Amino acid sequence: MQTHVPRVRPEALRLYLVTDQALTCGRALEDVVAAAVQGGVTCVQLREKRLGTADFLAQAQALKALLAPRNIALVINDRVDVALACGAEGVHLGQSDMPVQDARRLLPPEVFIGWSVESMEHVVRSAALPVDYLGVSPIFATPTKTDTRAPWGLHGLQQVRAATALPLVAIGGLHAGNALEVLRAGADGLAMVSALCSAADPQAAAANLRALCGQVF
Secondary structure, three states: OOOOOOOOOHHHHOEEEEOOHHHOOOOOHHHHHHHHHHHOOOEEEEOOOOOOHHHHHHHHHHHHHHHHHHOOEEEEEOOHHHHHHHOOOEEEEOOOOOOHHHHHHHOOOOOEEEEEEOOHHHHHHHOOOOOOEEEEOOOOOOOOOOOOOOOOHHHHHHHHHHHOOOOEEEEOOOOOOOHHHHHHOOOOEEEEOHHHHOOOOHHHHHHHHHHHHHOOO
16 A cells, blocks of 8 residues: 555545547647636646647746636656746656656755556556556556557556556546546546547536546445
8 A cells, every 4th residue: 555645635636637639620728727627626737748848947937827716736747857947747758757855856845746656566666656536557558558558458447446446537539438437446536638639529528527426436
């Protein structure tokens, strides 16, 4: 089990929007995020690998200004420096990003850290790391995450749930049609990329997904 009490509550991770400007169908990212938040998104991760540092920070600051009055956490993917500069509530790290221990040393104590796990070996290792939730990645095959191992599937997610008490955020190939079974398999939260960023109506899509969460929690 984890070595500390997580800094983030599972309900704050329930509907977790992961951004991708390339999937917003030409719309401004802030507009898509604002609509999704209106629909019930509880957490937003800025993941824009194509942006340089200055543009990434500017985008982070814009989202922070949008989310802070609504008391919704902003999580920065990978970039601890950008998280520090914009005052983000969280950082999400993958297996090839900065080591968790180094990030924890650099971040203020209240900032939470999520960590992507792609194997049971990673899950076991997480027990000795100062992480606050696990991103179980990917649950299903998905074109938005091509640099990961084989999909976990529902059975794999159940195994992760049995192995840790940390909050679990599922990501990879999730949509309204499979969200319920993913939650019932042990996920505390649903991380959505295209299902929200590419939705014709992000507010309605988010509201539908939150309603599904409400059937489990």
